Amino acid sequence: MIATDATPVGGRWFDGRVEKVTWGQVLARRLRRLHVTDPSADLVGTAARLVGLHAQVASSAELIAAVRTPAYERGDIATALWTDRTLVKTWGMRGTLHLFPAAELPQLVAAWAQRQWPKVNAAWERYHGVNLAVLRQVTEIIGEVLPGKVLTREELLAEIAREVRAPGIEAAVRSGWGQMFKPAAAGGLLCSGPERDRNVTFTSPRTWLPDVPWDEQPDEHTAMAAVIERFLDVYGPATHEDFGRWWGTDAAKARRLFKEHAAVMVQVDIDGATCWSTPAALADLQQNKQNDDAVGVHLLPGFDPYVIAPLGHRAYTVPEGFIDRVSRAAGWISPVLLVDGVVRGVWSHELKNGTLTVAVEPSAKVTAATKKAATAAAGRYGELFDSDVRLTWG
Template structure:
């Protein structure tokens, strides 16, 4: 205890991560929905990440692809939609209304304003015209059930209209109304991403009408989301919470107060927070564990302050220049290397911490074989390439 506050050190934080993120062997999940519920959100910017993140945490990894596809496209227990920081995530269906109210509304207002401004500056049709096109596109999507942007444009040709963005500037480009409008509608919670056109690794997808959900009070929704995430990832600092949610610090503090979050001290000297009632110690898993997590994995990307699980000297090797993490190798709650898939499908890895020992190396090799077993002939290339991943994949 420090000043009456509970202290949670690095070892216990790694133990919490192992159990609550379903990474230690006995903690692995039985279904993709369990994984999403445990993590709150699965990064969905790169479609393959969703499956690789689930597969790393399922007790029966062979079920990864069929069970995840069923959850996403048949049972609809998982929904891919825009969320925090205007990033695409996969959420448990019961959280869609919470995410929409807590983060989506603010981002949506900004995105629509930007679209209207860009069209006006380009001399494109006005807001009334865009409203007509939007209404027609949503009606067409309701009839079709699911459709690509091209298929929607066939039903509503005005979606093919183009306008010049940032004319005269170095980043000038030509935008199509369909691309920008569907993005706005996604953030507004009116459409969601449906089945991909190809396999589970494909980044080409269809759009589908968003499921109905209740309209919640934004402050109440923020409290719910923060409580869920803090249970999964606490202790976390205000900086971590602000970064993950994309909220203003005043919103973070309001939500912390609303849920009765408890302050704790951390090894770095910072103040962290856990949910009410989450102060009892968490013991380490009974057995050591290894994991091969994908690029953009929600565990690797959960916190802004990462030194307690990611040695700073490894960051230049495992992240791209925009701060996106690549595939990582874990041993007992610490990132110790990176991995990749070669052109022939072989899973290869590199240990960047030479002191981990033979037991760790054997466990990592077993995880690589486990991954290869369910990925099969599918080829996975991360959307955001990192130095170690590029080198290993050659």
């Protein structure tokens, strides 16, 4: 419901005048802000704008960065993570691995404090084999043993097993989902270290990132306001449900957060849909009314942020009946063919004998102009893999 002059929202009073924008304007701005139509100058800047590069599948993080950053070359992420240490790999939004600008980690850790601990019930305990008390003990031990060290999962397990005698602790720590490590990551006690003999490692970000100003870490309220503002600026306008889905919290908690931080947002009507924006983003939408259409053909990689967030935008970006091809089982997000801001197909790629074959499966018949533009878009992946490109249409 759109607020009226008698409706308080988060301590603010609205006079009933709600600015109106169109979905064409919104999607065009999202493409610009997500560096799809407005390229990024550098890798760390790309990660900052997107509030992290989704890295649950490592290759996706590289492709997400590469299609947005013309200067990006293969190996740049590894250099930023393990040599320059300007990026850090850790569990972030929705409990998934992301690559974040190292300098932004203190702010994110402060914001993660409100959801550091999972909702532990009997089902959760049966599934993971431990209870909340054990999880807290494991987190405390991680905070004690990791500073100044880089340990494999087995080495870290040995440190934990010295103190924790709970049944099932070894299986829980060895789990590839990292559930035992996520509270420590959210608390700024653990991040990924460089691979050692094909084994993942973990370390403390407070010693691994010595140049990060941890002493300037904001309080939880200030940090949360900044995160909401950044989400709405880059991914919005959006609803509290959209934010909750992206951040990894339930709708009720997201609603409370929006009310608590209402000072950073304004209400917007998008062709009849009520959403929230930042004042600056709304002004940008109004100033760019002449560019009110999302145009262009793009091949976006798997787990691309344009598709992941906000969930409420999918009704306008994914054709009816095609969502199961885009958002698949086990949370897998397909690479997509994007035409004028709307998903018009999915694609896959295979590198063999120096040729990169990009196979596109459109949701409907596409024009010759779209095929030509898709071929040009595939050229960026050819540059990345230093290969010829062959485009096929299913």
